[in-house]
Amino acid sequence: MDSVGVSDVLVDIRDIGKCHRYYNRPQDRLLETLTRHRRQYHKEFWAIQGVSMQISRGEAVAIIGRNGAGKSTLLQIITGTMTPTSGTVTVRGKIAALLQLGSGFNPDFTGRENVFLNGAILGFSKQEIEARFAEIAAFAEIGDFIEQPVKNYSSGMTMRLAFAVSACLEPEMLIVDEALAVGDALFQRKCYARIEQYIERGGTLLFVSHSLETVRRICTRAYYLKEGMVRLAGRPPEVIAAYEHDLDISNRLLSTGDQAAAKPDVERFNDYGNRKATVVETWIETLGGERVESVSPPDPFRWCYTVDFNADVDRIVFGMRMVNVEGQVIYATNSLILDKSTFKVTAGARRTACFSIPTGALPPGDYFFSAGVSERVEGDDHFLHRRTDVGFLRVYANVAPTYYGMVNLRAELSIE
Numbered sequence: 001m002d003s004v005g006v007s008d009v010l011v012d013i014r015d016i017g018k019c020h021r022y023y024n025r026p027q028d029r030l031l032e033t034l035t036r037h038r039r040q041y042h043k044e045f046w047a048i049q050g051v052s053m054q055i056s057r058g059e060a061v062a063i064i065g066r067n068g069a070g071k072s073t074l075l076q077i078i079t080g081t082m083t084p085t086s087g088t089v090t091v092r093g094k095i096a097a098l099l100q101l102g103s104g105f106n107p108d109f110t111g112r113e114n115v116f117l118n119g120a121i122l123g124f125s126k127q128e129i130e131a132r133f134a135e136i137a138a139f140a141e142i143g144d145f146i147e148q149p150v151k152n153y154s155s156g157m158t159m160r161l162a163f164a165v166s167a168c169l170e171p172e173m174l175i176v177d178e179a180l181a182v183g184d185a186l187f188q189r190k191c192y193a194r195i196e197q198y199i200e201r202g203g204t205l206l207f208v209s210h211s212l213e214t215v216r217r218i219c220t221r222a223y224y225l226k227e228g229m230v231r232l233a234g235r236p237p238e239v240i241a242a243y244e245h246d247l248d249i250s251n252r253l254l255s256t257g258d259q260a261a262a263k264p265d266v267e268r269f270n271d272y273g274n275r276k277a278t279v280v281e282t283w284i285e286t287l288g289g290e291r292v293e294s295v296s297p298p299d300p301f302r303w304c305y306t307v308d309f310n311a312d313v314d315r316i317v318f319g320m321r322m323v324n325v326e327g328q329v330i331y332a333t334n335s336l337i338l339d340k341s342t343f344k345v346t347a348g349a350r351r352t353a354c355f356s357i358p359t360g361a362l363p364p365g366d367y368f369f370s371a372g373v374s375e376r377v378e379g380d381d382h383f384l385h386r387r388t389d390v391g392f393l394r395v396y397a398n399v400a401p402t403y404y405g406m407v408n409l410r411a412e413l414s415i416e
Contacts, residue, residue, distance in 0.1 A: 009092070010173050010204055011055040011078055016087030018047045018073050047073040048228040051087075057172070060205040062215040062236060064243050065225035071208050074225070075177055078206070093172035094123045098162055107151035111142065111161055114150055118165045132168050139194075140164035141187070160187060167194045173204040192218075212240050216327040237327040241388060245272050273385035276311040277373050282390050284369070287356070294394040297359040297408075303391060304354040305371040313384065315342040315376040318353035323368050323389070330367065330406065331357070334374075342376050361407045364397040 021042040023029050028041035048070035055061050063071050076082035077089055079097045104121055105114045115136055119129035137146050140160040142153070150158060166174060176195070196218060199205055207219055215222060215236050222239035224231040232242045282305040285291045295301050303320055319334035333355070336342060345351065353371075369391030374381040403411070 008057045009054050009090075010057055010095070011053070011092075011206070012088075012090040013051060013053045013078070014088045016051050016074075016077060016084040016089060017049040018070075018077065018082065019085040020045045020047055046085075046228055048077075048225070051225075051228075051230055053223060053230070053233070055173070055204065055206060057204055058202050059221060060199050060207065060219045062219040062222040062239075063206070063208045063225060064210070064212070064215060064222060064239065065231075066247070069225040070228040071225055072177065073228075075175060075206075075208060079175065095173040095175065096122050096166035096169065096171040097175035098166055098177060105150050105158065105162070108149055110149055111140075111146040111153070112137075114161070115146075115165055118162075119169055122166075122169060122171055124169055129169070136161075136164045136168045139168055139190075156187075163191055163194075167191070167198065170198065170201075170203065173206065174198060175206045175208075177208040212243070213329060216240060240327070241270060270388040270390070271386070273372075273383040275385060276313055276375070277307050277309045277316075277384035279305050279371050279373065279385050279387050279390075280308050281306045282369070282371050282387065284391055284393050285354075293392060294396060295359055296396045297362065300356060300358045301393065302354045302356050303369050303371075304352060305387075306350060306352045307373050307385070309345045309347060309349045309351070309384075312346050313375050314344050316345055316351075316384075317342055317374045317376055317381055318351075319372045319374065319381075320353075320355050321370040321372075321388070322357075323370075324406075325366050325368075328406075330362075336376065359395060360410070362395050363403075363406060363408065364395050364401070367393045367395065369393065 021044060023032075023042050032039065032041040051070075051074060053061075063074065065071055073082065075097065077084050078091060079095065080091070104118050106117060109117060112133075115133060116126065116129050120126075140146070140157075140163075142157045142160055145153065145157060146161075150161075153161070174195070192214070195205065195207075199218065205218070207215065209215060219236050221234065222236040223233045224239045224243050226246065231246070232239050282303075283291050284293065285302050285304060286295070287300055287302065292301065303322070307318075317334050317336045319332070321332040322330045324330055335353070343351070353373075368389040370386065370388040371390060372383055372386035374383045374386075403409070
């Protein structure tokens with residue numbers, strides 16, 4: 001990002017850290033003050049440490065990570081509600097943040113009054129807010145409640161108004177932290193559509209979410225926070241792959257306590273597992289058995305892979321995933337979903353799984369396939385071996401397209 005001009009960088013974070021002090025007893029804080037800190041009564045916890053990032057104008061940047069990874073602390077530092085212990089933060093322009101429902105709202109003020117209050121906090125003039133007020137009220141869809149005190153609102157109404165203020169005033173940067181989770185499906189879709197329009201018009205987005213598919217779809221860069229530090233930064237598909245890899249390792253460690261199982265033989269994000277099994281070969285074939293890398297609708301195909309088992313395993317599940325170039329999941333399934341059963345194997349066994357897939361619903365394009373074999377333990381799947389994006393298929397259009405979009409629903413038209 002060295003080529004980016006200073007004026008284009010809205011957030012510039014350099015090696016920031018945030019340390020919290022914890023005291024076992026309330027009086028320990030006083031004792032430490034009285035001794036003029038010659039004796040330490042507290043314990044330190046670094047919520048984030050050594051974090052650096054830049055967010056430039058027009059970017060859509062995601063921050064992902066498990067609960068407790070430091071995401072909320074980082075956002076509070078960016079928005080100025082928390083001061084870092086170390087490092088520097090430079091923020092330019094008008095930034096609107098949806099961090100907590102109703103944060104910045106005065107519960108005794110009406111919705112209308114809070115619109116002007118929040119707009120002023122964001123740096124907008126009264127005239128600018130008045131010009132957008134009708135749009136804000138219409139987007140929030142809370143009707144006459146706009147004239148009632150916010151303390152009488154439901155959580156959903158509060159979220160609607162908070163998002164409407166932040167989105168409709170169109171600040172230079174919008175920060176969204178899972179705030180849309182409480183809305184109903186229709187309003188969530190309305191919010192995401194507004195975010196997409198905001199990005200298309202050149203707005204800057206900082207998006208914190210556990211919805212990895214949304215991150216893949218709308219973000220251009222991503223940061224993965226782990227234990228308060230940046231584990232990986234880059235394109236969303238690679239960063240998400242690292243996060244999913246660590247999630248699988250952590251879940252297996254928590255459920256089994258097996259430290260060895262938490263360390264795969266191959267430390268690559270697209271190739272991991274405890275190696276009780278090995279995916280040794282993958283391929284795509286026609287129903288006649290011919291191996292191919294391209295098909296034309298309506299010809300179906302099969303995604304196949306062979307697995308060698310290195311240990312006795314009682315409840316095996318074979319799975320697959322198909323994504324497009326942007327990383328959006330087009331289709332994913334497994335043997336447990338399809339036939340409601342698992343498989344038992346012994347060490348030395350070899351099995352081949354083939355998923356037959358029709359092409360009639362697929363638009364032309366390039367697709368990537370993942371293969372995985374897991375063990376079902378107390379309702380959770382633990383990967384024995386998983387290989388992501390190891391298969392490639394190009395779907396050609398053999399006739400002029402009759403639709404747009406991700407799938408062909410084969411609509412029929414009647415005009416009367």
